[in-house]
Amino acid sequence: xxxxxxxxxxxxxxxxxxxxxxxxxxxxxxxxGNPNTGKSTIFNELTGLKQHTGNWPGKTVTNAWGIFxxxxxxxxxxxxxxxxxxxxxxxxxxxxxxxxxFSKPDATVIVVDASCLERNLNLVLQIIxxxxxxxxxxxxxxxxxxxxxxxxxxxxxxxLGIPVVGTIARDKKxxxxxxxxxxxxxxxxxxxxxxxxxxxxxxxDEIQKLxxxxxxxxxxxxxxRWVALQMLDGDLKILEKITNYPNxxxxxxxxxx
Amino acid sequence: xxxxxxxxxxxxxxxxxxxxxxxxRAKEIEEAVVTYSKENKSTLDDxxxxxxxxxxxxxxxxxxxxxxxxxxxxxxxxxxxKILADLLFSLEDKLTELFINFNAPSRLHGIVILGMYRTAAxxxxxMLPPMAIFxxxxxxxxxxxxxxxxxxxxxxxxxxxxxxxxQALTMAMGFGCNAAGVISxxxxxxxxxxLIAILTNNFVPCNGRFPTLIAISMILIGASSDSLLNSLFAxxxxxxxxLLGIAMTFLISFIASKSFLKGTPSRFSLELPPYRKPQIGxxxxxxxxxxxxxxxxxxxxxxxxxxxxTWLLANISIGNTTILNHIANFLDPFALWxxxxxxxxxxxxxxxxxxxxxxxxxxxxxxxxGSMIEIDSIEEMRQLFLAKGWTHLTCLNVMLFSxxxxxxxxxxxxxxxxxxxxKWALASFIIPTLTAILICFISTQIASLFF
Numbered sequence: 001x002x003x004x005x006x007x008x009x010x011x012x013x014x015x016x017x018x019x020x021x022x023x024x025x026x027x028x029x030x031x032x033g034n035p036n037t038g039k040s041t042i043f044n045e046l047t048g049l050k051q052h053t054g055n056w057p058g059k060t061v062t063n064a065w066g067i068f069x070x071x072x073x074x075x076x077x078x079x080x081x082x083x084x085x086x087x088x089x090x091x092x093x094x095x096x097x098x099x100x101x102f103s104k105p106d107a108t109v110i111v112v113d114a115s116c117l118e119r120n121l122n123l124v125l126q127i128i129x130x131x132x133x134x135x136x137x138x139x140x141x142x143x144x145x146x147x148x149x150x151x152x153x154x155x156x157x158x159x160l161g162i163p164v165v166g167t168i169a170r171d172k173k174x175x176x177x178x179x180x181x182x183x184x185x186x187x188x189x190x191x192x193x194x195x196x197x198x199x200x201x202x203x204x205d206e207i208q209k210l211x212x213x214x215x216x217x218x219x220x221x222x223x224x225r226w227v228a229l230q231m232l233d234g235d236l237k238i239l240e241k242i243t244n245y246p247n248x249x250x251x252x253x254x255x256x257x
Numbered sequence: 258x259x260x261x262x263x264x265x266x267x268x269x270x271x272x273x274x275x276x277x278x279x280x281x282r283a284k285e286i287e288e289a290v291v292t293y294s295k296e297n298k299s300t301l302d303d304x305x306x307x308x309x310x311x312x313x314x315x316x317x318x319x320x321x322x323x324x325x326x327x328x329x330x331x332x333x334x335x336x337x338x339k340i341l342a343d344l345l346f347s348l349e350d351k352l353t354e355l356f357i358n359f360n361a362p363s364r365l366h367g368i369v370i371l372g373m374y375r376t377a378a379x380x381x382x383x384m385l386p387p388m389a390i391f392x393x394x395x396x397x398x399x400x401x402x403x404x405x406x407x408x409x410x411x412x413x414x415x416x417x418x419x420x421x422x423x424q425a426l427t428m429a430m431g432f433g434c435n436a437a438g439v440i441s442x443x444x445x446x447x448x449x450x451x452l453i454a455i456l457t458n459n460f461v462p463c464n465g466r467f468p469t470l471i472a473i474s475m476i477l478i479g480a481s482s483d484s485l486l487n488s489l490f491a492x493x494x495x496x497x498x499x500l501l502g503i504a505m506t507f508l509i510s511f512i513a514s515k516s517f518l519k520g521t522p523s524r525f526s527l528e529l530p531p532y533r534k535p536q537i538g539x540x541x542x543x544x545x546x547x548x549x550x551x552x553x554x555x556x557x558x559x560x561x562x563x564x565x566x567t568w569l570l571a572n573i574s575i576g577n578t579t580i581l582n583h584i585a586n587f588l589d590p591f592a593l594w595x596x597x598x599x600x601x602x603x604x605x606x607x608x609x610x611x612x613x614x615x616x617x618x619x620x621x622x623x624x625x626x627g628s629m630i631e632i633d634s635i636e637e638m639r640q641l642f643l644a645k646g647w648t649h650l651t652c653l654n655v656m657l658f659s660x661x662x663x664x665x666x667x668x669x670x671x672x673x674x675x676x677x678x679x680k681w682a683l684a685s686f687i688i689p690t691l692t693a694i695l696i697c698f699i700s701t702q703i704a705s706l707f708f
Contacts, residue, residue, distance in 0.1 A: 117287050118286075125283060150292045150293075197279055199275060200278065232271045
């Protein structure tokens with residue numbers, strides 16, 4: 001099942017993302033989402049590449065990126081491994097988390113399955129804590145319709161404070177809208193204002209204690225609230241990463257994890 | 258900095274609080290934006306699911322489908338296996354003539370032809386036909402979306418074993434490849450339950466071990482004769498072995514979750530992907546190129562050096578016996594104690610890089626130490642094994658050992674990488690191996706009571 005040539009090559013295990021802009025005007029878009037939400041299908045449709053897709057969660061193991069153009073703007077689309085959360089339990093989740101956090105993509109598109117929104121939202125809520133340039137792509141609307149599930153996309157956008165696009169990637173529906181929104185977010189024509197999750201008082205207190213210590217370290221580059229959460233979760237490596245990460249100092253997207 | 262805070266809440270408790278808050282908000286948002294229609298319950302998918310995952314029919318249907326696939330494989334693989342073997346071994350004769358014509362040193366002929374070529378030829382003729390039939394069937398189930406239903410059926414039992422329900426999914430992945438199964442354990446959030454899933458993934462036979470199990474079950478039952486009953490028995494035996502593997506997965510998960518990986522199973526919801534119309538062309542291409550040829554390529558790549566090494570071991574003597582016999586004799590007492598022999602045990606160790614080559618190495622050793630026979634069918638394999646003292650018990654124990662023993666090198670390496678610990682990689686070598694030894698010992702003891 002998960003066995004494909006690519007899944008077993010040593011390359012599949014490399015924790016490196018090597019993305020080079022061929023010209024400085026290119027924008028970097030991260031594509032995140034749970035496994036089996038059609039992330040790879042969207043990636044293929046936008047970039048014209050042919051990543052392995054299939055009816056099984058966890059297909060995308062290797063790191064992939066491709067280029068697409070919209071309104072004369074070139075975008076580099078990075079297909080992150082499918083993850084259910086951003087807790088750094090595994091190399092995969094750490095890659096996704098670190099990419100969104102450190103390499104500062106110009107926008108992050110999160111693909112969710114319209115027919116099981118609740119579980120997919122977990123990841124969305126975690127990502128909006130890291131970055132505010134988030135676009136939600138509610139995919140597989142056809143399957144949801146078949147199951148008689150209706151999603152109020154406008155209300156969802158209000159609840160989360162980020163732009164929401166509905167798509168049926170397999171039938172190429174909604175992809176133009178998605179590109180439009182990506183373009184608008186990248187060119188600051190739309191500025192998302194994600195609504196953060198509030199945690200129980202004991203956790204919020206701890207976060208408030210940590211933030212003043214973290215702020216001078218991260219300057220304005222990384223959300224200190226999120227860093228505090230990572231530390232409380234027991235990830236102390238995060239501070240080391242922040243100080244070592246090239247992108248925190250310069251604007252380079254050539255990233256090694 | 259952390260130590261100032263750890264006295265109030267541990268990192269684990271923080272994670273729990275954070276996860277609970279996130280889930281709660283996700284649920285609130287979902288309730289606000291999603292509406293379900295009443296008719297939702299009566300879609301065709303749901304009707305099919307209500308049968309395939311029902312308490313009454315779920316398991317029997319699952320077993321029937323598995324048995325059917327093995328039966329098709331067993332019945333279908335025999336004939337092409339023979340043709341391939343005829344072809345490859347007649348080529349061996351030609352190659353031998355060529356070596357003689359060029360006056361090549363006999364040791365070179367030994368290493369290249371009798372060692373490397375022959376082992377590779379067996380790998381191809383024994384492994385290729387079952388794979389070429391089995392993989393497309395299996396990919397078909399994957400493409401239909403049946404496999405997650407299997408996971409769903411097993412979910413309840415996993416929870417009872419103190420493990421995560423999603424372990425059923427990672428186990429299902431393991432049927433394809435244990436290394437992939439280990440990687441897929443990332444879908445389990447709790448580190449404790451992930452480790453359980455990783456440590457026990459090996460108990461389901463991967464692509465590399467299926468053909469071994471299928472071939473031995475055919476030898477044991479004698480399914481090469483055209484008897485329908487025999488082929489049915491052979492496929493039933495493979496199903497039984499898989500059930501045993503799954504039972505061991507539960508048992509070891511249970512023991513682990515009650516001892517060195519103590520804890521309570523965490524809550525989760527397993528969603529079933531919709532049934533999708535399988536794309537037959539894609540299935541064939543994918544299963545041939547992505548799986549069959551890939552697995553075969555890996556097996557041949559490992560078989561070449563392993564064949565050369567085995568031939569050398571079998572033909573270099575220290576004192577008046579070969580190195581190979583020294584090793585086999587050394588392993589023999591222990592191996593016999595668990596109902597195997599030294600050669601088999603040695604083959605399992607030589608097969609560490611890829612389980613596919615265990616059976617070919619066994620032939621190789623038997624043939625290189627005894628008289629040369631041409632083997633081109635399951636029936637002749639059977640004759641060879643009988644001549645080497647194999648009994649029904651030996652066949653059974655080889656299958657049990659293959660099912661339960663240490664995972665292949667790639668899987669172990671993946672486990673080390675995923676757990677970032679040599680300790681857990683070692684544990685995932687030792688736990689299955691001890692299990693295999695114990696089960697083989699028990700079966701040998703039981704057999705000795707009766708015979």
